[in-house]
Amino acid sequence: MAPRNVVAGIDVGTTKICTIIAEVSDEEITDIIGVGTSPSKGLKKGMVVDIDDTVKSIEASVDEAERMAGLELESAFVGIAGSHISSLNSHGVVAVTGENKEITHEDIERVMDATKIISIPPEREIIHALPREYIVDGCKDIKYPLGMAGVRLEAETHIVTGSVTSIQNLAKSVNRAGIGVEDIVLQPLAASKAVLSESEKDLGVVLVDMGGGTTDIAVFKEGSIWYTAILPVGGDHVTSDIAVGLRTPKTNAEKIKIIHGSAEARLVDADEEIDIVDTSGAQQRTVSRQRLAEIIEPRIDEIFTMVNDELRKGKCQDLVPAGMVITGGGSLLKGLPDFVSQKLEMPVRSGKPNNLDGLLDYLDGSIYDLGEDYNHMSEESGAIFSTAVGLVRYGAEMGLNDVSQNQDEDKLMENFINRVKDWFKSVF
Numbered sequence: 001m002a003p004r005n006v007v008a009g010i011d012v013g014t015t016k017i018c019t020i021i022a023e024v025s026d027e028e029i030t031d032i033i034g035v036g037t038s039p040s041k042g043l044k045k046g047m048v049v050d051i052d053d054t055v056k057s058i059e060a061s062v063d064e065a066e067r068m069a070g071l072e073l074e075s076a077f078v079g080i081a082g083s084h085i086s087s088l089n090s091h092g093v094v095a096v097t098g099e100n101k102e103i104t105h106e107d108i109e110r111v112m113d114a115t116k117i118i119s120i121p122p123e124r125e126i127i128h129a130l131p132r133e134y135i136v137d138g139c140k141d142i143k144y145p146l147g148m149a150g151v152r153l154e155a156e157t158h159i160v161t162g163s164v165t166s167i168q169n170l171a172k173s174v175n176r177a178g179i180g181v182e183d184i185v186l187q188p189l190a191a192s193k194a195v196l197s198e199s200e201k202d203l204g205v206v207l208v209d210m211g212g213g214t215t216d217i218a219v220f221k222e223g224s225i226w227y228t229a230i231l232p233v234g235g236d237h238v239t240s241d242i243a244v245g246l247r248t249p250k251t252n253a254e255k256i257k258i259i260h261g262s263a264e265a266r267l268v269d270a271d272e273e274i275d276i277v278d279t280s281g282a283q284q285r286t287v288s289r290q291r292l293a294e295i296i297e298p299r300i301d302e303i304f305t306m307v308n309d310e311l312r313k314g315k316c317q318d319l320v321p322a323g324m325v326i327t328g329g330g331s332l333l334k335g336l337p338d339f340v341s342q343k344l345e346m347p348v349r350s351g352k353p354n355n356l357d358g359l360l361d362y363l364d365g366s367i368y369d370l371g372e373d374y375n376h377m378s379e380e381s382g383a384i385f386s387t388a389v390g391l392v393r394y395g396a397e398m399g400l401n402d403v404s405q406n407q408d409e410d411k412l413m414e415n416f417i418n419r420v421k422d423w424f425k426s427v428f
Contacts, residue, residue, distance in 0.1 A: 006033075008065070008076035009391025010058065010179070011187070012170060014043050015212025015236060015329060017057045019065040020388040021073060024396040029389070034069030036061040045213040045232045046082030048169040051176070058177040075180030077391040079187040080127065080170055081214050083232040084163035089132070090115040093154045103136070103145045107153055115157040125167055128160040128186055132224045143223065158225050160186050182395060187211075188218035188228060190390035193397070195327045195351030195383075196220065205322040207351070208307055209387065210330025212236040215303055219316045227314040231306050235330035238299050245295040246287060248276045256292065258332060263300045263339040265293035300333070304340050323347030327386040352382040353389040 005025060011018040021034030038060035042053030066073050092114030098104040116129050134142040135154035145153060171181050191209045192201070201220040209216040211234045219227040235257075242253040242261075260274045272289040311317050323346045326336060331350050341348040 006069075006071070007392045007395040008034075008073050009079070009190070009388045009395065010061070010076045010174065011079045011190075011385075011388040011391065012043065012054070012058065012173070013040055013079075013081075013211050013387070014046055014214065014234065016040050016384070017061040018385055018388040019058075019061040019073075019076070020385065020392055021065050021069045021071070022389075022392045022396075024392070028396065029392060032389075034065035034067075034071075034073075035385075036064030036066070036068065038064070040212070042173075043213065046080075046211070046230070047084060047166050048173055051169060051173050054173040055176045058174060058179070062177060062179060073179060075182050076174070077182050077190075077395045078170065078174055078184050079190050079387050079391055080162060080167065080184050081187040081211065081216050081230055082162070082166060083214065083230060084166045085127075085160065085186065085228075085230045086124075086162075087158060087160045087228045088118070090118055090129075090157050090159050091154065092117070092157070093152065096150050096153050101149055101151055103148050103150055103153060105146065108134075108144075108146060108155075111153050111155040112157065115155050116159065118159060120161055123164055124161045125164045126159060127162050127167070127184060128158075128189065130158045130160070130189075130225045132156040132158055132226065133222070141222070158228065160189075160228060183398070185391055185394050186216075186218075186228065187387045188216035189225065190388075190394050191216070191327055191351075191386040192218055192220065192225075192390065193393040194353040194386045194390035195325055198223065200322045200325070203322040204320045206311065206316065206320045206324045208324060208326045208328075208331075210234055210303075210326060210328040211387075212329060215307065215330070216328075217307060217310055219311070219314065219319060221319045226319060227316050229310045229314070231303070231310065233303055233306065235328075237303075238296055238330070238333075241295050241299050242292065246276055246292070247279055249279060249281060252277055252281075257296070260289050260292055261296050262289070262293040262334045263297060263336040265290055265297050267335055268293045296333070297339075300336070300339065301343065304343055308344055320346065323349070325349055325351040327351035327383045329384040331383045332381060350383060351386065353386055 005023055007024050008021045017038050017040050019036040022029045023031045038057050040057050042050035048054050092111050094111045094114055096103055096107050133156045134145045136145050136148055136150035137152050174181050188209045192207050202223045204221045207218045213234050213236055215231040215234050217229040239253045239257055242257055243250045262268050268290045270290045273286040274289050275284050275286055277284050337348040337350055
């Protein structure tokens with residue numbers, strides 16, 4: 001059985017499955033003791049479309065992490081994304097019942113439950129109810145009202161919902177790989193815990209997590225999550241464009257993108273050439289690196305036009321003076337922050353987990369099997385682990401440091417249903 005101070009996170013993505021096992025202390029990661037990655041098969045745009053293939057991919061990732069850590073993993077926190085995810089803001093109000101009208105934990109739980117009484121279709125389920133602010137007797141912008149005096153307690157929350165079927169299939173895939181599910185966590189929420197500073201979240205910032213099949217957006221203001229969205233486009237679409245435009249296999253297109261790709265064609269030397277193989281894999285030819293960038297740039301422009309449209313939709317453009325942080329595998333593209341900064345007219349930086357030496361040791365030449373060509377990028381490539389590291393940090397903050405608790409997918413869904421029943425009991 002794993003030590004009680006161990007937390008694990010599994011990032012089940014469209015392109016890769018990543019498992020991280022870490023020792024934690026006082027809600028902080030002290031050491032990453034296990035890392036495992038495997039190509040992701042059985043997922044499309046963040047959703048499980050083939051359980052058997054997904055299970056095999058998860059097993060491969062978990063086995064690698066277990067061997068490195070020298071322990072057998074029993075449960076983990078699991079990230080979720082996909083086009084089925086949606087969100088809305090909600091409001092709840094209760095009367096304070098504590099002695100001397102002092103707000104207690106029970107009052108806070110009741111007002112949070114009150115915000116969850118919303119009308120959603122039966123095929124959808126609440127994944128998160130995230131507090132934005134509390135209001136006590138009309139006094140706003142309260143972060144946590146425990147111990148305050150008041151008569152009326154209100155809460156503003158950000159509710160994240162997902163397809164019951166997609167949640168079940170994800171939980172089932174992890175369980176069939178022999179791993180229990182501690183909790184299911186929205187991927188951009190997890191990634192934010194790995195790459196955003198508290199000052200950025202307080203000032204106002206937008207996180208863009210570029211995965212293979214989706215691009216995930218999370219806006220933070222005054223330290224709280226304000227808006228989330230999942231776009232059904234990501235790095236795989238860039239890779240597909242390269243494969244078609246240069247008539248080369250997708251595996252080769254992915255390597256070309258990472259090693260030679262650029263987000264902006266005008267910054268690439270027109271005389272620089274790169275070697276590629278044709279679709280048969282038998283013949284090689286050369287193309288200009290500028291031609292490669294000309295294929296990439298329109299797709300990147302399209303993705304961040306969609307991001308900007310989503311910020312407009314959520315009325316968030318004036319809420320992010322700290323700018324944008326881009327993370328995930330798609331963020332490794334050369335010149336991306338500068339290109340997006342010019343396009344959206346805001347500060348943009350790349351985000352990766354910090355102070356994780358054990359993780360960087362794992363990265364040297366191992367990701368995507370690129371060998372020496374990728375060694376110079378090993379530090380930056382930590383961005384592909386942002387969600388998995390964030391899942392571990394989320395687990396540490398939740399205080400659920402015992403990864404031996406095993407929940408199957410039926411138990412997980414039973415817990416979701418019981419939550420809904422409890423919410424109604426608190427109101428009626």
